[in-house]
Amino acid sequence: MFTQILAIAKNAFFESIRQPIVLVLVLAATLLLILASPLSAFTMENDQRMLIDIGLATVFMIGMLLSIFVASNVLGQEIRNKTTLTVVSKPVGRPTFVIGKFLGAGCAIMISTLYVALVFLLVDLQDVFQTVRVPLHIPVLTFGVLSIVIGTTVAMWCNYFYGFVFSSTWICVTAPLLAIAYILSLNFSADFTSHPIWVAFRPDLWKAIVSILVSVLILGSVAIALSTRLSQLGTLFATFLLFFVGMMSDAWFGKPAYDIEQVWLDRAELDGGAETIEHERVMLKTNGDTETVITERLEVLPGTSLGSYAQDWEYPKWISCKIGSTIIPNFQVLWLTDALTQENVIPPRYVVRTSTYGFMYIIAALSIGIIFFQRREVS
Numbered sequence: 001m002f003t004q005i006l007a008i009a010k011n012a013f014f015e016s017i018r019q020p021i022v023l024v025l026v027l028a029a030t031l032l033l034i035l036a037s038p039l040s041a042f043t044m045e046n047d048q049r050m051l052i053d054i055g056l057a058t059v060f061m062i063g064m065l066l067s068i069f070v071a072s073n074v075l076g077q078e079i080r081n082k083t084t085l086t087v088v089s090k091p092v093g094r095p096t097f098v099i100g101k102f103l104g105a106g107c108a109i110m111i112s113t114l115y116v117a118l119v120f121l122l123v124d125l126q127d128v129f130q131t132v133r134v135p136l137h138i139p140v141l142t143f144g145v146l147s148i149v150i151g152t153t154v155a156m157w158c159n160y161f162y163g164f165v166f167s168s169t170w171i172c173v174t175a176p177l178l179a180i181a182y183i184l185s186l187n188f189s190a191d192f193t194s195h196p197i198w199v200a201f202r203p204d205l206w207k208a209i210v211s212i213l214v215s216v217l218i219l220g221s222v223a224i225a226l227s228t229r230l231s232q233l234g235t236l237f238a239t240f241l242l243f244f245v246g247m248m249s250d251a252w253f254g255k256p257a258y259d260i261e262q263v264w265l266d267r268a269e270l271d272g273g274a275e276t277i278e279h280e281r282v283m284l285k286t287n288g289d290t291e292t293v294i295t296e297r298l299e300v301l302p303g304t305s306l307g308s309y310a311q312d313w314e315y316p317k318w319i320s321c322k323i324g325s326t327i328i329p330n331f332q333v334l335w336l337t338d339a340l341t342q343e344n345v346i347p348p349r350y351v352v353r354t355s356t357y358g359f360m361y362i363i364a365a366l367s368i369g370i371i372f373f374q375r376r377e378v379s
Helices: 002-017 020-039 047-074 076-080 084-088 094-126 138-162 166-185 203-227 232-247 249-270 314-327 337-341 348-374
Strands: 274-284 290-300
Touching: 002 047, 002 094, 002 166, 020 047, 020 094, 020 166, 047 076, 047 094, 047 203, 047 232, 047 337, 076 232, 094 138, 094 166, 094 203, 094 348, 138 166, 203 232, 203 337, 203 348, 232 249, 249 274, 249 290, 249 314
Parallel strands: none
Antiparallel strands: 274 290
């Protein structure tokens, strides 16, 4: 079975990464990120914060668009062309087929998104062009341009002599070269003076990028699951809609449920079933300082049911909000840019917890997709 999954994944990877939309989005992101450095200077206060906002937002949006367009097409096109009949008529299970398609498309999406992320990280090392007198970061310029030139040369060579698709070859070659360029650039300052690699390395940026990659894979798994039943246009529309609702999940589901719980807590306090408890939280800043935040929060006493204080339609509304927040992926918990711009350190356990949530959602979405595909006639 694993051999079959790998074979299907390999085929899906090359099908996905050679799609023209991938190269178009990657090149558009590259241009936008290069322009982000001078554009970030047009702010009233923190230019670096604007650069991080633009950079991570670009990585996030390009990753989401890649996920929607690539994943919705990788399985749906084969179903529409009835080429799946050739595969499933052989001793290849439908779950194997769906999992292989997801792994292949997921790898293509992740490599393309990582390429965009690496371009942003190199631009971040360059910092904001506040004036024309700001010196260029020579190592970034040298290694970055060299990576793109070598990647383009190799892709043209392989296309001319071996018939490889230029776009897919270029991305697959250039992305690792940009990773090497980024690692080399971390060892030097703007004037090529060497320093330890951890001086310029920013682990919190990588935590934010990991969370973005998890978000991208979530949307890809949903797109593949939907493509087993819907047309390509229907899959695109449904996935875009889910992405929008997922970005608004806290406002539409989380906050209403929280407000209802606060009303119940107020009633419980009046009834003697809740008490105010102080919580102390120490927040670590990126500059090494710590900030202690003390908050007071109402909590129900042991043995007290909060739902017993519900009135009228409050409990059904609360249940509906909880169901909605469970079904709809909450992309806001994976959006860490706000924490970065406020100069807070992102705890590794938070990234682990949110990534676990993301992978559980991916498993659930693929399981539903497999059930849909099992019940679909492909003849």
